[in-house]
Amino acid sequence: MTKQIRVGILGATGTVGQRFVQMLEGHPQFKVTALAASDRSVGKTYAEACPWRLPGEMPSSVRALALQPPRPPLDCDVIFSSLPGDVAREAEGCFAAADFPVITNSSSYRMDADVPLLVPEVNAEHLGMLDGRKEQGFIVTNPNCSAIGIALALAPLHRAFGVEACVVTTLQAISGAGYPGVSAMDITDNVFPFIASEEEKIERETQKILGTLRGGAIEPAPFPLSAQCHRVNVQDGHLAAIRVKLARKADIAAVRAAFAAFTGVPQQLKLHTAPERPIVVRDEPDRPQPRLDRDAGGGMSVTVGRLFPDRVLDYRFVVLSHNTIRGAAGAAILNAELLAARGYVRS
Numbered sequence: 001m002t003k004q005i006r007v008g009i010l011g012a013t014g015t016v017g018q019r020f021v022q023m024l025e026g027h028p029q030f031k032v033t034a035l036a037a038s039d040r041s042v043g044k045t046y047a048e049a050c051p052w053r054l055p056g057e058m059p060s061s062v063r064a065l066a067l068q069p070p071r072p073p074l075d076c077d078v079i080f081s082s083l084p085g086d087v088a089r090e091a092e093g094c095f096a097a098a099d100f101p102v103i104t105n106s107s108s109y110r111m112d113a114d115v116p117l118l119v120p121e122v123n124a125e126h127l128g129m130l131d132g133r134k135e136q137g138f139i140v141t142n143p144n145c146s147a148i149g150i151a152l153a154l155a156p157l158h159r160a161f162g163v164e165a166c167v168v169t170t171l172q173a174i175s176g177a178g179y180p181g182v183s184a185m186d187i188t189d190n191v192f193p194f195i196a197s198e199e200e201k202i203e204r205e206t207q208k209i210l211g212t213l214r215g216g217a218i219e220p221a222p223f224p225l226s227a228q229c230h231r232v233n234v235q236d237g238h239l240a241a242i243r244v245k246l247a248r249k250a251d252i253a254a255v256r257a258a259f260a261a262f263t264g265v266p267q268q269l270k271l272h273t274a275p276e277r278p279i280v281v282r283d284e285p286d287r288p289q290p291r292l293d294r295d296a297g298g299g300m301s302v303t304v305g306r307l308f309p310d311r312v313l314d315y316r317f318v319v320l321s322h323n324t325i326r327g328a329a330g331a332a333i334l335n336a337e338l339l340a341a342r343g344y345v346r347s
Contacts, residue, residue, distance in 0.1 A: 121264025145327030162247025
C-alpha cells in the first residue's frame with residue numbers, strides 16, 4: 001500500500017471545509033493532517049471551533065487537530081482550499097509560492113490564464129498547462145458550483161454535435177450561500193432573482209472549461225452562453241434549465257445517447273471519488289428533483305431530465321447537481337485524485 005498523501009484544509013470550519021473533512025474520512029489516498037481557519041479559531045481544536053452542520057458526527061480523526069493560520073508552512077503535502085474569495089487569493093498564492101500544490105474551490109484564480117479550471121471528465125488535458133511544474137507549487141481550481149453541472153451536461157453535446165449557442169436559467173440552493181447564508185425571513189415564500197457575480201462566472205467559466213488547450217493557453221469555447229441565476233428555498237442541489245442550439249443536426253435519441261454514454265478520464269482510471277456514470281439520464285416527466293436526485297453517484301453524478309426539442313433553439317433539458325459535493329468539495333477531491341494519478345501530487 002502506498003504512503004498516504006497528507007492534506008491541509010484552508011477554511012476548514014466553513015460549509016465546504018466540513019464537506020472536505022467528511023469526504024476525506026477513510027479516503028484511501030489522502031489523510032487530513034492540518035486544518036486552518038480564521039484568526040478567531042486559531043489555537044482551538046477543530047471540535048472546539050467548528051459547529052458541525054452536516055449529517056452524522058464529526059470524524060474522530062480531526063476532532064483534536066489544532067487550527068492554524070492559513071499561511072505556510074503547514075504539515076501536509078497538498079492544500080485544499082475553501083477560503084472566502086476576499087482572502088483566498090493572497091493565502092493560496094503564498095502556499096503555491098512555497099511549493100505547495102493548491103487545489104481550490106475558491107474563485108480568485110479561476111480565470112487566470114496559467115491556472116487550469118478543471119472538471120476531470122471534461123478537460124483533463126488542460127493539466128498540460130502544468131507541464132514542467134511537478135516539483136513546484138501550483139494552483140488548480142474547480143469551477144463555480146453551477147458551472148460544473150452545466151459544463152458536464154454540455155460536454156457530450158459539444159463533442160458529438162458542436163454547441164452553437166446556449167441559454168441557462170439556474171435555481172440555486174440556499175447552501176450555496178454558505179452558513180448562515182440567506183435569512184429564513186428573506187427566502188421563505190420567496191425567490192431571489194439575483195446572486196452577485198454568478199451569471200458572469202457561469203458564462204465565462206463554462207467557456208474556459210470547454211475551451212481548447214493550444215500552445216500552453218486556453219482558447220475559450222466559441223459559442224455564446226447567456227445565464228440568469230436565482231436563489232430558491234431548497235437546502236442542497238442546483239437546478240439549471242438549459243436550451244442549446246447545435247452545430248450539427250441530431251435526433252433526440254442521439255442526444256439522449258450522448259448524455260448516457262458520457263464518461264471521461266476519472267472513470268477510465270477508476271479514481272476513488274469518480275462516479276461510475278457522470279451523467280444520469282431520467283426519462284420521467286417530473287425529474288430531476290433536488291430532494292430525490294441530488295445524491296446520485298454519492299453526490300458526484302449530475303442528473304439530466306426533461307429532454308425535449310425546443311421551438312426556439314434545438315433542445316431543452318434540466319440538469320441537477322449537488323452544489324456542495326460535485327459543485328465544491330467533491331470536485332476538488334476528484335481534481336486532486338487526477339493530479340496524484342498524473343504525478344503532480346505525491347507524499
